[in-house]
Every structure is written in C-alpha cells, then in structure tokens.
Amino acid sequence: MMNIISHTATVPISALFQTLGVAPRLEILLAIGAGEACVCHLEAALGYRQAFISQHLMALREANLLETRREGRFVYYRLADRRILDVLAQAGALLGQAVAVQFSPVAACECPNCATTKVARLCPDPLIGEQERVA
Amino acid sequence: MMNIISHTATVPISALFQTLGVAPRLEILLAIGAGEACVCHLEAALGYRQAFISQHLMALREANLLETRREGRFVYYRLADRRILDVLAQAGALLGQAVAVQFSPVAACECPNCATTKVARLCPDPLIGEQERVA
DNA sequence: AGATTATATTCATCATGATGAATAGATTAT
DNA sequence: ATAATCTATTCATCATGATGAATATAATCT
Secondary structure: OOOOOOHHHHHHHHHHHHHHOOHHHHHHHHHHOOOOEEHHHHHHHHOOOHHHHHHHHHHHHHOOOEEEEEEOOEEEEEEOOOHHHHHHHHHHHHOOOOOEEOOOOOOOOOOHHHHHHHHHHHOOOOOHHHOOEEO | OOOOOOHHHHHHHHHHHHHHOOHHHHHHHHHHOOOOEEHHHHHHHHOOOHHHHHHHHHHHHHOOOEEEEEEOOEEEEEEOOOHHHHHHHHHHHHOOOOOEEOOOOOOOOOOHHHHHOHHHHHOOOOOHHHOOEEO
16 A cells, blocks of 8 residues: 655655764754855864864765865855755754854864954954844 | 854754654654554554564654553554654755655554544545645 | 453664774965 | 875774564453
8 A cells, every 4th residue: 555655755854864863963054054164164163173074074965965165275065955954943943942053253264264254253252243043 | 162053052953863864753753743643553554563663653752752642552642742744844845855744544453543534445545635734 | 360452672683874093185385 | 396284085993773573561351
C-alpha cells in the first residue's frame, strides 16, 4: 500500500537535519547570517581551529546550504538560501530559545570584510546595535 | 569576547536536529500529525517492526517532541507541540519538497482509533481525500 | 490463573561521522 | 623564486547512536 508519507520523501529532509545536528555548524550558519564570511573570520569569531571550520563548511556546502566566492586568498561563504535561518528560528522557537543572526566584524580577523567595518569596534559594546534579527 | 551566537545556545537546537536526522522518526511525526497514534497503528502504517517503532518513539519522547496517553493496552502518542510540523514543512520547502501530514486509518491496525474510522477503507483509495495539510 | 495482545527495554553489533593532527593546494607579497 | 598566508584535504581515531534480536512489562480477556 502506498503512503504519502513515504520513506524516500523523508530521507532528504532527515539528511538535512542530520547536517544541522552539529552545534558548530549552527554557529557557522548564524555567524554568516545574511552576510558573507571567510574562514578566517569564522575562526576568529567562533574560536575554532581553521581545519575544524573548513571541515564543517564543507559539510554545509555538500548539503547545499552554502555557496562560495573566492576573492584573492579569501574564500567567502554565504547562505545558499536564507530560508535556512527560518528553519533555525522555528526550531529555536520550539525550544523557547531565541536565535540571533548577525555578522559582526572581529578584531582578530584581517579580511577585507572585517577591515572595512572595523571602526565599529571602537564602541563599548559593538554587538548590541548590530543584532539584525531575532525570531 | 562574548558572542551572542554562543556554543551553549546552539547545542540544544542541534540536539533537536540530531533527533530529527533519522528518516523513520520524521515518518512517525508525520503519521501522527495533528492526531494521535498508537504503536500498532504506526507499525501498520509505516511497515516497521514494533520494537523499531517503539525505540524511535522513545527517542522522540526524550526530545520532548511527543506526549503519551495510555488507554487500556494501547498507548497513544501525540505531538507535544504542533509547531514541530512547521519545522518539518520549512525544511521540506527548502528542499522543494512538500511535506504531507496526515492520519489515516489502517486496515491492519485493530486499535479503536482505526476501528471507528475503518469505514473509509471501503473507498478505492482512501488516502486521497484525507490529506489534511500540505505545506 | 493462564493466555493473549500491546508496548517497552535491554543487549550486542555495527556503521557512521565528528574531531585532531598533519599536510597539501592556492593565492599574494617580497 | 621564495616566503607568507589562507583554505582544503587526507588520514587515523574514537564516540555515538541506529538497528536487530530477544526478552520483559503491562493490560485485557477467557
């Protein structure tokens, strides 16, 4: 008997969830947010090793969640589809947990993206005003 | 430096995704949908072994996604929060995949829930008209 | 009480995948 | 060309958890 809730229909969705089932990957997605981030930026912002970040970026890319753009030595990652943020927000809401999405320049990162916006660091708490979105 | 995107904030969300990263569990959640289902129903509807179903039900329960109600020999499972269906729907939408939620009586299931609605089986394809929700 | 049915749990196995370490590749600067 | 920097990949290890098999518990029925 055929069922609309087929196994094959749920497999790709479960695969997506499986990819999202690793905390550092969520941190990466949220750190990228609506913007763009290079590996070195994520490294500085999240405090993980370079290879560690790269490995998870690869996993997210293979899940078609990220796209890349190379600019010189830097590789910039951005969300392939921002609706992934809605998925995260909804999951967070279910747990009564707000999910903050943001891109914030990091002092330790020397990439052009951070360099141009680095003035913001002069503020006492630069993160406060920059929160783009809470769901 | 403190970051709004903290590791501890993403851990519970990733744990939720990890729980959802198994296809049969999604099948179970969708089979329950807005209704209620006993193990024997899921067994018949999805075609898995009893212990298999039970094990995944336990995982979903430990993730606080399901609640139970006992009625005689039968234990009925229902969603603890229907917003989980929105999470599934959004994930499905991201993949261009419609997610159908439904509870349909199954001939092979003798539980009261199925017995009372079993008349519907007389239709050539009882599943068609019963699709409750597509997102 | 014993039998039957529905569900839960335990245990062992096995595959998967996350992580760390080391290294390779790619690009720019000197 | 060499060095320096940024990123990717490979390899080995290890822990986790999904599954199957078997059994235990719970409730009802005769």
